[in-house]
Amino acid sequence: xxxxxKLIECVPNFSEGRDPTKIEKIVQPFxxxxxxxxxxxxxxxxxxxxxxxxxxxxxxxxxxxxxxxGIAVEQIDMTKHEGQHPRMGAVDVxxxxxxxxxxxxxxxxFSKAVAREIAERYNLPIFLYEASASTPAxxxxxxxxxxxxxxxPEKLKQLEWKPDFGPDHVHPTAGVTAVGARMPxxxxxxxxxxxxxxxxxxxxxxxxxxSGGLRFCKGxxxxxxxxxxxxxxxxxxxxxxxxxxxxxxxxxIEARRYGVNVxxxxxxxxxxxxxxxxxxxxYMGIENFSINQVLEARxxx
Amino acid sequence: xxxxxKLIECVPNFSEGRDPTKIEKIVQPFxxxxxxxxxxxxxxxxxxxxxxxxxxxxxxxxxxxxxxxGIAVEQIDMTKHEGQHPRMGAVDVxxxxxxxxxxxxxxxxFSKAVAREIAERYNLPIFLYEASASTPAxxxxxxxxxxxxxxxPEKLKQLEWKPDFGPDHVHPTAGVTAVGARMPxxxxxxxxxxxxxxxxxxxxxxxxxxSGGLRFCKGxxxxxxxxxxxxxxxxxxxxxxxxxxxxxxxxxIEARRYGVNVxxxxxxxxxxxxxxxxxxxxYMGIENFSINQVLEARxxx
Numbered sequence: 001x002x003x004x005x006k007l008i009e010c011v012p013n014f015s016e017g018r019d020p021t022k023i024e025k026i027v028q029p030f031x032x033x034x035x036x037x038x039x040x041x042x043x044x045x046x047x048x049x050x051x052x053x054x055x056x057x058x059x060x061x062x063x064x065x066x067x068x069x070g071i072a073v074e075q076i077d078m079t080k081h082e083g084q085h086p087r088m089g090a091v092d093v094x095x096x097x098x099x100x101x102x103x104x105x106x107x108x109x110f111s112k113a114v115a116r117e118i119a120e121r122y123n124l125p126i127f128l129y130e131a132s133a134s135t136p137a138x139x140x141x142x143x144x145x146x147x148x149x150x151x152x153p154e155k156l157k158q159l160e161w162k163p164d165f166g167p168d169h170v171h172p173t174a175g176v177t178a179v180g181a182r183m184p185x186x187x188x189x190x191x192x193x194x195x196x197x198x199x200x201x202x203x204x205x206x207x208x209x210x211s212g213g214l215r216f217c218k219g220x221x222x223x224x225x226x227x228x229x230x231x232x233x234x235x236x237x238x239x240x241x242x243x244x245x246x247x248x249x250x251x252x253i254e255a256r257r258y259g260v261n262v263x264x265x266x267x268x269x270x271x272x273x274x275x276x277x278x279x280x281x282x283y284m285g286i287e288n289f290s291i292n293q294v295l296e297a298r299x300x301x
Numbered sequence: 302x303x304x305x306x307k308l309i310e311c312v313p314n315f316s317e318g319r320d321p322t323k324i325e326k327i328v329q330p331f332x333x334x335x336x337x338x339x340x341x342x343x344x345x346x347x348x349x350x351x352x353x354x355x356x357x358x359x360x361x362x363x364x365x366x367x368x369x370x371g372i373a374v375e376q377i378d379m380t381k382h383e384g385q386h387p388r389m390g391a392v393d394v395x396x397x398x399x400x401x402x403x404x405x406x407x408x409x410x411f412s413k414a415v416a417r418e419i420a421e422r423y424n425l426p427i428f429l430y431e432a433s434a435s436t437p438a439x440x441x442x443x444x445x446x447x448x449x450x451x452x453x454p455e456k457l458k459q460l461e462w463k464p465d466f467g468p469d470h471v472h473p474t475a476g477v478t479a480v481g482a483r484m485p486x487x488x489x490x491x492x493x494x495x496x497x498x499x500x501x502x503x504x505x506x507x508x509x510x511x512s513g514g515l516r517f518c519k520g521x522x523x524x525x526x527x528x529x530x531x532x533x534x535x536x537x538x539x540x541x542x543x544x545x546x547x548x549x550x551x552x553x554i555e556a557r558r559y560g561v562n563v564x565x566x567x568x569x570x571x572x573x574x575x576x577x578x579x580x581x582x583x584y585m586g587i588e589n590f591s592i593n594q595v596l597e598a599r600x601x602x
Contacts (some may be wrong), residue, residue: 007600038601054476055600099596184596191588248585264586273574273597280577283584284549285565287492295400295485296574296597298340299356 004056004301007100009184010065013092014050014072015081017043022075023050029067035060037050039270048083049092052271055099062114065094066121073122073174078149088145088152089175091118095130096181099272100300107181108132115179119166122174125156132182134164141178149175153299186236186275187268188244189222190251193261197223200230203254207232207247214250216242229263239275244281273297305602307359308401309408311366311483314393315351316382318344319536323376326349330368335360340571349384350393354571363415366395370419374475379450388455389446390476392419396431397482400573401601408482409433416480420467423475426457427466431481435465442479450476467591487537487576488569489545490523491552494562498524501531504555508533508548515551517543530564540576546583574598 005275016022023043027050030038036056056064069091076090094114108131115126124240133139147155152170155161162168163176170176189279192200200221205211208219211258216238222231232251252262274291281289291297319324324344328351331339337357344351357365370392377391395415399408402593409432434440438461448456453471456462463469464477471477493501501522506512517539523532533552537543553563571572575592582590592598 009596037600039596055596245585262586264588266588267590267594269594270596270599271576271594273595276581276595277574277577279585280580284546284580285563287565287567289568293358293568293570293572293575294577295310295340295571296601298571299338299601300597 004101006059006102006106007055007300008057008061008102008110009053009097009099010061010094011054011097012052012065012068012094013087014052014076015048015078015083015087015090015092016072016076017045017048017050017083020131025075026050026068026072027052027065029071030054033060033064037188044085046083047085048081049085049087058102058110059076062110062117065114069094069118069124070122071190073124073171078175079173081149086142086145086148087175088147088149089124089171089177091124091174091177092145093129093141093178094180097184098181099184099202104131104181104183106136111132111179111181116165118177118179118253119163122171124166124171124174125163125168125176127176127178128164128180129178130182132180135160142180152176162214183216183238183240184270184272184275186239186244186271187234188236188247189233189266189268190248190262191229191231191252191264191266192255193263194230194258195223195228196258197221197230199255199258199260200232202258203251204232206254207234207250214242214247217247229271236273236275239272239278243295244275245279303395307407308356308360308601309362309402309403309411310354310356310398310400311362311395313353313354313366313369313395314388315350315353315377316378316379316384316388316391317373317391318346318349318351318384326376327351327369327373328353330365330372331355334361334365337365344501345386347384348386349382350386350388351417359403359411363411363418366415367418367422370395370425370478371423374423374425374472378474379476380474382450387446387449388476389448389450390425390472390478391426392478393446394479395428395481397480398485399482400485400539405432405482405484412480412482413431413456417466419478419480420464423472423474425467425475426464426469426477428477428479429465429481430479431483433469433481436461443517453477476584484517484539484541485571485573485576487540487545487572488535489537489548490532490534490567490569491549491563492530492532492567493552494523494564495531495554495559496524496529497559497561498522498531500556500559500561501533503559504552505533505535507555508535508551518548532567537576540573540579544579544583545576546580
């Protein structure tokens with residue numbers, strides 16, 4: 001067995017969530033292509049934004065994406081765009097996620113090659129972000145996007161905000177795009193047997209990275225009003241280094257301080273199987289387990 | 302997304318574990334075929350037997366298997382076969398296992414169609430076993446195989462052992478073959494913090510089906526001499542109905558009686574991802590989880 005098919009996920013965000021005709025045109029390049037699988041696309045009318053989830057082999061994925069970006073640049077006029085979600089371009093952000101037989105270094109190199117191609121082909125200024133960022137100041141998308149579409153012309157005049165690829169001025173109708181590689185995000189929420197939001201917030205503080213907790217964990221307290229409970233809502237930003245069970249057990253430990261029990265948990269959206277298998281291996285104490293023992297891992301070789 | 306690729310696993314056992322030339326000939330039909338993936342083949346010289354693990358789409362898998370059976374019938378002479386493992390034919394047993402988008406009923410129908418084809422094409426008497434068995438007495442392979450190759454001529458003379466397909470006499474050099482559908486087996490062992498084999502045996506008695514335990518669990522006590530511990534060695538015969546975590550927790554509960562702790566566990570060989578994900582979902586108390594949230598499940602649609 002020498003086949004090692006490489007798989008990369010891409011979750012491009014397009015600034016069009018209302019016009020079904022435009023949406024279908026943009027999504028079209030991801031359909032029915034050998035080596036590319038469109039898993040999902042969700043549009044939000046309030047956000048006026050569409051999030052596409054697609055997985056593919058690198059070259060096929062690249063071709064589809066470059067094509068879709070071209071259509072979005074043509075179809076979306078940012079000078080007329082309004083919506084609740086922060087945005088700076090027609091193709092607002094393009095994250096690439098290594099899925100199978102791809103290292104993060106390879107995903108970064110891939111993201112840069114794609115960024116260069118779309119910059120040159122469509123005359124789009126590109127900021128590299130996350131693991132692909134050219135400086136630490138550009139890692140965080142919120143910082144890169146600050147000022148949004150309307151503020152970009154001023155922002156790009158600053159030396160420290162010269163784009164990584166493409167022209168050093170904003171595309172008149174398509175704005176600016178962020179491209180980068182990152183680990184898969186897992187949205188993992190732990191429910192608590194209390195309606196006290198302050199307790200969830202206090203626990204989130206202890207568990208999340210920024211305030212002293214786990215390195216690859218973001219978190220806030222959230223109220224589930226219909227159920228009369230609260231939850232610690234987390235984004236696990238690298239489950240290979242900060243395992244889901246560790247976050248769960250830390251929440252449980254902190255909750256004891258308040259005499260509160262963990263009453264359940266949830267995973268929102270997609271999760272790589274390894275994040276859950278890792279957790280099963282921990283709780284069952286399975287010794288010397290290899291992911292190659294998982295039938296589906298072998299099927300995807 | 303309407304694609305629903307059907308996948309069936311097949312683990313045929315061939316009575317040749319010594320001659321590399323014959324082994325390669327038999328395995329050849331599973332290589333480089335569209336829609337068929339050879340995951341593994343292991344030969345055992347003492348057993349003089351080879352176990353092939355292959356997964357494929359039904360029609361492609363069927364063609365490869367029929368071809369391999371033909372080669373094995375041609376290459377293996379059971380009148381000269383000797384080895385430690387019980388065996389009754391050149392193609393001793395052919396289990397089919399539903400993996401994806403295939404029900405057990407479909408796997409049974411598929412196994413019968415394949416059985417009929419190899420019976421007619423190669424003049425092989427076939428017993429259907431496990432879920433495909435035509436009578437309860439034929440479910441258990443050990444019962445079907447009792448008497449082995451040398452005893453089959455006498456056995457087939459009995460009315461209750463008339464083969465399900467093919468001639469009602471033994472193939473002179475290839476003997477008899479068992480074909481059937483079954484659930485994936487998971488070999489799951491739980492290690493105990495004691496060197497007392499009697500304790501492992503007593504716990505196995507409580508946990509396994511035959512003596513009053515879990516419906517889809519077989520088990521015995523085993524000594525791990527090099528580590529100075531014992532284990533409850535289990536075969537989980539339907540993890541969708543008897544979950545791994547339930548067997549583990551029952552072993553833990555029974556071990557308390559002896560003041561013995563569970564010190565680890567192991568999974569031998571392949572395991573379907575759902576068996577472990579199910580376990581993770583239990584231990585983390587994940588609510589409303591769907592296997593469709595697993596990225597790899599989506600990729601295999």
